[in-house]
Amino acid sequence: MASVQEVLSVLEQAGFERLPRPLTVVGTEFDFEAAASGTHTSHDLVLVATDQVPRQRLRRLVAGLARSLDLAASRRPVSLVLIGGVAASDRMELERYARVLPIASTTPDIAEIEKAVAVLLPLNLPDTELVNGSDPVDEVMEALGPLNTTREHIALIRAAADGPDAVREALRRYANEGASWTDEVEDDDE
Structure with a gap:
């Protein structure tokens, strides 16, 4: 009992x-x-x-x-x-x-x-402070640390605020720069 x-x-x-x-x-x-x-x-x-x-x-x-x-x-x-x-x-x-x-x-x-x-039983929801947390961009910057934060990192992190397509475009530009490629289309007629 x-x-x-x-x-x-x-x-x-x-x-x-x-x-x-x-x-x-x-x-x-x-x-x-x-x-x-x-x-x-x-x-x-x-x-x-x-x-x-x-x-x-x-x-x-x-x-x-x-x-x-x-x-x-x-x-x-x-x-x-x-x-x-x-x-x-x-x-x-x-x-x-x-x-x-x-x-x-x-x-x-x-x-x-x-x-x-x-x-x-009622659901126990987490504290709103824990849910909202801090700005994710700030958390990424903190995780990278000041010594590892490069111009490219900052560009990718800023692009993240605009969504996945913006990140893909920033990565494409980064890769093109590393390979010395340009976005210009060469004209085959020349």
């Missing part, structure tokens, strides 16, 4: 609200090991079950809950966190009524739980 509490803790940290046991929908009681409801960005109804619940009973509970939610005209998606794994045939039957989020271990750690319920 400790792993059920850990799943609930992870969900609560993500803004879910623990629901009383047994779960009651349209006057019918459903005795899942635990349930939680999304409160802010998620509207999921999350059920938690372990491998201690006989699979036939679990299938009946989930199917009955789905029918009750239909009667109540609920639009709330249902997710079922299964601790201890699930056989493929049982999973297929359960997926008719709920999104199944299996956790193979019977004693999962927090990382395993977070991985299994990741679709229910």
Whole structure:
């Protein structure tokens, strides 16, 4: 039962609200090991079950809950966190009524739980300062260092601001200069 509490803790940290046991929908009681409801960005109804619940009973509970939610005209998606794994045939039957989020271990750690319920958790976006960073041209110049920054490097870096075609043209000019070629077309008539 400790792993059920850990799943609930992870969900609560993500803004879910623990629901009383047994779960009651349209006057019918459903005795899942635990349930939680999304409160802010998620509207999921999350059920938690372990491998201690006989699979036939679990299938009946989930199917009955789905029918009750239909009667109540609920639009709330249902997710079922299964601790201890699930056989493929049982999973297929359960997926008719709920999104199944299996956790193979019977004693999962927090990382395993977070991985299994990741679709229910809010995304952690990186800090905007890290995303925006500094000017890429400045970063390239810094990486090259003052001793390695040549006229050609500066021309290529400036061309990068105008896109890949400008870089290709700057590289073509650089290669032509190195080979002593010119862009002028020779006239064969002479």
